[in-house]
Amino acid sequence: MAKSSGQSAGAARPATSNPDSVGVDTETRAKRFMKSALAILGETGRTDFTVLEVVERSKTSLRSFYQHFSTKDELLLALIDKIMSESTKQWREATTGLQSTKALRVLIDRICTPAESSTQDRVNRGLTDYNDHLAETLPREYARVLSPLHELIKDIISGGIAEGSFRADLDVNATAALIMQSALGAMRLRVLGAELNGVPIDADHIYDFCVSGLIERGHPI
Numbered sequence: 001m002a003k004s005s006g007q008s009a010g011a012a013r014p015a016t017s018n019p020d021s022v023g024v025d026t027e028t029r030a031k032r033f034m035k036s037a038l039a040i041l042g043e044t045g046r047t048d049f050t051v052l053e054v055v056e057r058s059k060t061s062l063r064s065f066y067q068h069f070s071t072k073d074e075l076l077l078a079l080i081d082k083i084m085s086e087s088t089k090q091w092r093e094a095t096t097g098l099q100s101t102k103a104l105r106v107l108i109d110r111i112c113t114p115a116e117s118s119t120q121d122r123v124n125r126g127l128t129d130y131n132d133h134l135a136e137t138l139p140r141e142y143a144r145v146l147s148p149l150h151e152l153i154k155d156i157i158s159g160g161i162a163e164g165s166f167r168a169d170l171d172v173n174a175t176a177a178l179i180m181q182s183a184l185g186a187m188r189l190r191v192l193g194a195e196l197n198g199v200p201i202d203a204d205h206i207y208d209f210c211v212s213g214l215i216e217r218g219h220p221i
C-alpha cells in the first residue's frame with residue numbers, strides 16, 4: 001500500500017536541523033525506516049519487532065525515528081498506506097471502463113493474488129495480521145488508509161446500479177465496506193477454509209459471495 005493526499009499518522013515529521021534540507025531529509029529517512037520495517041517483515045513475517053530493531057537496521061538513531069514517527073504503529077500504518085495507495089491506483093487502472101461485474105471480478109482477483117515469493121508471503125501475512133491491531137489503536141487513520149480502495153469499490157457498485165446490473169436499493173457505502181473486508185481477509189480465509197472444510201477459500205468463492213448480494217434478480221452473474 002505512493003502517499004495519499006491526506007496527512008498520514010505515520011507521515012514524515014519535519015526535522016529540526018537544517019531547514020533548507022527538511023524535505024529531502026524527511027523523505028529519505030522516513031523511507032529508510034519503512035524499508036527497514038519491510039525487510040524485517042520479509043524475513044520473519046512478524047510485526048512484534050521493536051523500534052530499536054528498526055533503528056539498528058536503518059543505521060540511524062532513536063531520536064531520528066521519533067522525529068518522523070511517534071510509535072511503531074505509525075510506522076507500519078505509513079507502510080500500509082504506501083502499499084495500499086500504490087496497489088489501489090493499479091487496480092483502478094485495471095478496472096476502468098469494464099462492465100461492473102467484470103470490474104469486481106478483476107478487483108477481487110487482484111486483491112487475492114497469491115504472493116509471488118516466500119518473502120512477499122511473509123510480508124502479506126504480517127501486515128494482514130496487524131490490520132486488526134491498527135483498526136483498534138488508530139481507527140480514524142487506518143480508515144483513511146483504506147479509503148482509496150473503499151472509494152474504488154463504491155465506484156464499481158455505483159456503476160453497476162447505473163447499468164442496471166446491481167440492485168438499486170443497495171447501501172453503497174456499507175456494501176463497499178463489506179466487500180472490501182471480505183477481499184482483504186482472503187489470506188486468513190484461505191487458511192481457515194482449509195481447516196474448516198478441507199477446501200481453501202479463494203477469489204472465486206469471494207467473488208460469488210459478494211456479487212450474489214449485488215445483482216438484480218434475473219441478471220446473469
